[in-house]
Amino acid sequence: MEHFDVAVLGMGPGGEVAAGRLLKAGKKVAVIERELIGGECAYWACVPSKTLLRPGEARTAVERAAGVSGAELSWFEASKYRDYMIRHLDDKTQIAGYSRDGATVIKGEASVTAPGHIRVGDRELTAEKIIIATGSEPIIPDLEGIDQITAWTNRETYTATTLPKSAVIIGGSAVGTETSTFLASFGVKVILIHRGDRLLEREEPRVGELAFTYLSETGINIRLGVSATKAHRSGDQSVIELDDGTQVSADVIIFATGRTPRTQNLGFELAGVILGEHGQVQVDEHCRAAENVWAVGDVTGIMPFTHVAKYQGRIVADAILGGDRKAFYQGIPRVVFTDPEIAAAGLTQAQADQQGIKTKVIEIDLAKSISRPWTYEENPRGHLGLLMDTERNVLVGAWAIAPLAGEWIHQASLAIRAHIPIDTLLDQVAQYPSYNEAYLAALEKLRPASH
Numbered sequence: 001m002e003h004f005d006v007a008v009l010g011m012g013p014g015g016e017v018a019a020g021r022l023l024k025a026g027k028k029v030a031v032i033e034r035e036l037i038g039g040e041c042a043y044w045a046c047v048p049s050k051t052l053l054r055p056g057e058a059r060t061a062v063e064r065a066a067g068v069s070g071a072e073l074s075w076f077e078a079s080k081y082r083d084y085m086i087r088h089l090d091d092k093t094q095i096a097g098y099s100r101d102g103a104t105v106i107k108g109e110a111s112v113t114a115p116g117h118i119r120v121g122d123r124e125l126t127a128e129k130i131i132i133a134t135g136s137e138p139i140i141p142d143l144e145g146i147d148q149i150t151a152w153t154n155r156e157t158y159t160a161t162t163l164p165k166s167a168v169i170i171g172g173s174a175v176g177t178e179t180s181t182f183l184a185s186f187g188v189k190v191i192l193i194h195r196g197d198r199l200l201e202r203e204e205p206r207v208g209e210l211a212f213t214y215l216s217e218t219g220i221n222i223r224l225g226v227s228a229t230k231a232h233r234s235g236d237q238s239v240i241e242l243d244d245g246t247q248v249s250a251d252v253i254i255f256a257t258g259r260t261p262r263t264q265n266l267g268f269e270l271a272g273v274i275l276g277e278h279g280q281v282q283v284d285e286h287c288r289a290a291e292n293v294w295a296v297g298d299v300t301g302i303m304p305f306t307h308v309a310k311y312q313g314r315i316v317a318d319a320i321l322g323g324d325r326k327a328f329y330q331g332i333p334r335v336v337f338t339d340p341e342i343a344a345a346g347l348t349q350a351q352a353d354q355q356g357i358k359t360k361v362i363e364i365d366l367a368k369s370i371s372r373p374w375t376y377e378e379n380p381r382g383h384l385g386l387l388m389d390t391e392r393n394v395l396v397g398a399w400a401i402a403p404l405a406g407e408w409i410h411q412a413s414l415a416i417r418a419h420i421p422i423d424t425l426l427d428q429v430a431q432y433p434s435y436n437e438a439y440l441a442a443l444e445k446l447r448p449a450s451h
């Protein structure tokens with residue numbers, strides 16, 4: 001039986017980062033992947049979605065900047081570039097790369113049969129240490145009649161060769177709002193159905209409100225507070241019946257209704273792993289799941305983002321190589337790539353209240369506060385909200401909806417993670433004119449009374 005120092009189960013961003021570091025350190029590593037090395041992110045999620053959101057964003061930039069006009073979108077060109085970006089759904093370069101770096105690459109579905117024992121098809125192997133990095137899969141509600149309709153997830157959406165004329169998107173969180181933005185930018189008639197009373201419910205209520213305004217302005221028809229109950233087909237249209245008695249129809253129905261950790265029937269429990277109530281692998285602060293078993297990425301159910309999967313990959317590689325680094329999730333950015341971008345870091349006010357943190361909040365309208373929005377757009381858009389812990393005088397939360405917010409939220413992310421005192425932040429000198437100047441404008445309003 002083949003024996004390895006480490007076996008990595010699943011080669012999405014989390015598995016890739018851990019494997020890469022362990023190979024560099026000279027470990028004998030087996031990387032096992034049932035589909036494509038790169039995972040959901042590289043082929044069906046982050047990469048194609050951000051690639052396909054970019055043309056619409058560039059057109060908006062042209063439309064809103066003074067003195068430039070004439071941007072047109074081409075689905076033919078955009079989808080050709082998307083195909084390049086998703087490597088034409090081919091990972092032979094990745095397989096060759098990992099093999100060259102000394103890994104044993106095994107294609108197939110891995111399951112654990114006993115501590116340190118793994119089966120992939122007919123192949124049995126043992127490993128001193130196991131890293132579970134099997135990601136997540138979409139949740140599709142079990143609607144009556146769902147088999148009659150054209151139902152898509154992110155996979156069909158982001159690998160489409162032709163676009164539908166119309167789409168109903170169910171779920172108003174990150175996938176639902178980004179997908180609506182992308183499809184609407186290419187002229188698809190979009191209805192976005194969301195059962196909550198505001199979009200992006202994990203963020204501040206104000207974020208959901210502003211997102212509703214901006215998305216509606218692009219022609220997306222947003223229906224809040226309604227749930228899909230049944231589905232049926234009517235000619236070439238897929239129909240969704242809603243719990244308020246109305247129905248909506250389109251060429252395709254896209255489910256953006258969340259994801260669940262991929263842990264079922266993979267034998268992880270046989271290695272001592274404990275699964276949580278949502279099927280997630282329970283891990284400690286070193287991402288350790290059991291004796292000689294670690295887990296990274298969506299499968300841990302912690303913060304289902306690629307940058308978190310990669311961070312956990314670094315933590316686990318460090319632990320296996322004898323380090324003692326602990327994962328720390330405070331202040332990690334959460335960006336939704338709508339137009340404009342929606343970015344947040346740290347706590348919402350409700351979360352701070354729950355933790356008994358005394359807070360002060362401030363929201364500023366960027367156009368009234370700094371110059372950059374005016375040099376950037378003729379009709380500037382943008383807001384920044386900050387949440388300050390008034391006892392410790394540090395930031396604990398931030399959100400922004402504005403052009404490039406996904407870039408400049410990192411200043412708040414660092415301030416929250418490093419507990420940078422407000423006084424130090426007030427002494428920060430941001431480039432003029434930049435969106436970063438918004439922090440000074442907002443912080444001066446938050447400044448404690450003693451100053």
Ligand SMILES: Cc1cc2nc3c(=O)[nH]c(=O)nc-3n(C[C@H](O)[C@H](O)[C@H](O)COP(=O)(O)OP(=O)(O)OC[C@H]3O[C@@H](n4cnc5c(N)ncnc54)[C@H](O)[C@@H]3O)c2cc1C
Nearest residue numbers: 010012013014034039040045046110135297298304305306
């Ligand atoms: C539409 C969409 C857009 C997104 N955009 C962003 C974004 O812009 N930024 C961001 O940070 N996050 C984004 N995400 C989230 C991001 O895709 C995930 O957080 C990320 O892919 C998680 O990485 P992972 O390594 O945990 O898992 P995955 O990327 O899911 O990879 C897991 C891998 O494990 C393999 N696998 C599973 N089971 C087995 C098994 N038994 N044996 C062998 N292999 C197995 C799978 O085939 C897969 O390749 C998006 C998600 C979606 C759906």
Ligand SMILES: NC(=O)c1ccc[n+]([C@@H]2O[C@H](COP(=O)([O-])OP(=O)(O)OC[C@H]3O[C@@H](n4cnc5c(N)ncnc54)[C@H](O)[C@@H]3O)[C@@H](O)[C@H]2O)c1
Nearest residue numbers: 141171172173174175176195227228256257258304335336
């Ligand atoms: N830019 C990014 O970083 C990015 C982009 C896309 C996705 N992601 C990640 O991928 C994961 C999946 O995203 P998501 O938006 O699918 O999931 P999600 O869990 O964030 O949201 C799913 C939404 O669907 C709604 N919903 C569920 N069932 C429903 C039903 N039957 N009828 C109506 N609404 C229903 C829920 O109320 C929820 O608001 C998330 O964790 C997200 O963070 C990240």
